[in-house]
Amino acid sequence: MPQKPKKQATRLVVRQVTLADHEQVVRLQLECFPGMKPWTLPQWQSMLATFPEGQLGVDMDGEIVASSASLIVDYSEYATWHDWRTVADGGFIRNHDPEGDTLYGIEIQVSPRHRGMKLARRLYEARKRLCRERNLHRIVVGGRIPGYAAVKAEMTAQEYVAKVIRKERHDPVLTTQLSNGFIVEQIIPEYMPSDEDSAGFATCLEWHNLDFVPPLSPRGRLPLHSLAHDAADPLEAQPHVHRLGRDEHLHALRDDHRAPPSGSDTTSLKSCRSNPCRTRIRARPTSTTSSGSRPANKAY
Ligand SMILES: CC(C)(COP(=O)(O)OP(=O)(O)OC[C@H]1O[C@@H](n2cnc3c(N)ncnc32)[C@H](O)[C@@H]1OP(=O)(O)O)[C@@H](O)C(=O)NCCC(=O)NCCS
Secondary structure: OOOOOOOOOEEEEEEEEOOHHHHHHHHHHHHHHHOOOOOOHHHHHHHHHHHHHHHHEEEEEEEEEEEEEEEEEEEHHHOOOHHHHHHOOOOOOOOOOOOEEEEEEOOOOOOHOOOOOOHHHHHHHHHHHHHHHOOOEEEEEEOOOOOOOHOOOOOOHHHHHHHHHHHOOOOHEEEEEEEEOOOEEEEOOOOOOOOHHHOEEEEEEEEEEEOOOOOOOOOOOOOOHHHHOOOOOHHHOOOOHHHHHHHHHHHHHHHHHHOOOOOOOOOEEEOOOOOOOOOOOOOOOOOOOOOOOOOOOOOO
8 A cells, every 4th residue: 555645844934034035025915915015125125234133034835924024213212103104214114223122013914824823923922032132122013903994883993992902802913913912002093094994093002021121321221141140240240220120110010001910911901191102102194105115104
């Protein structure tokens, strides 16, 4: 009896994308964001030259089936967080600031053929790793709510988002972001009028890096080796300054987010009063045209 050939195991790797992946990522974008213009070659080259570690792909047996793009910004320098064109520099990310404190996600996508396989989770995990390695304070992403338009006659966007947070409804994008530990900071009306499925609404979400060590000066960061608890730690000489500051910061975060002591994977709709970025994030209708070839406001 002839032996049945053994099925090859699928090889799945999260890796930095390269110039050679441009065509594949464009194909993915056309599948995931129909009607939107994909990255041009100059945008792609610029993103990879500026911040290669932030441009990730899930490689399944040699095919890019999911990808994400991000840059680092200084949180305090951005007044209009919802404006994709500004924060993404129209897709060129020349505003990437290696000394910044926030990883800003400008795109995430999974091929429709591979959704629900936790590939988005792999990309979010890779972003979180990057955030910890760079000692960044947070990840900020914007999000569509593509399940909302179908029920908008029955409830407001706020009610819809609250139901998704309470797990009474499922939204293909927001549920994914919440299950990856992001907290809704704000609901933005007229964020992207062309996003009919979301009825133009979007959310601004944050994930806080609880391992973040506050910098000693506004622009200076503690070196990563300061996290090591060994005698050679140069900060050992001033443990009070370093570790007390960090603990206080963690307590503040936990109180602020009413998170259980165990961790960061909590979800809640924060009240505007307690929202630390309330003054920085303003909902303002913006144009849908862009200086690059992508729309002015795009979900991340
Ligand atoms: C949003 C997107 C990236 C998610 O990708 P994905 O690979 O399906 O995501 P994952 O499989 O990692 O996670 C989906 C989550 O939703 C949950 N989920 C999926 N279907 C669900 C359902 N019917 N009910 C409840 N939860 C459900 C999954 O359980 C999973 O959470 P878990 O990891 O805690 O189990 C993908 O849908 C996409 O590319 N959409 C188009 C582009 C887009 O809009 N991007 C986002 C811009 S803001």
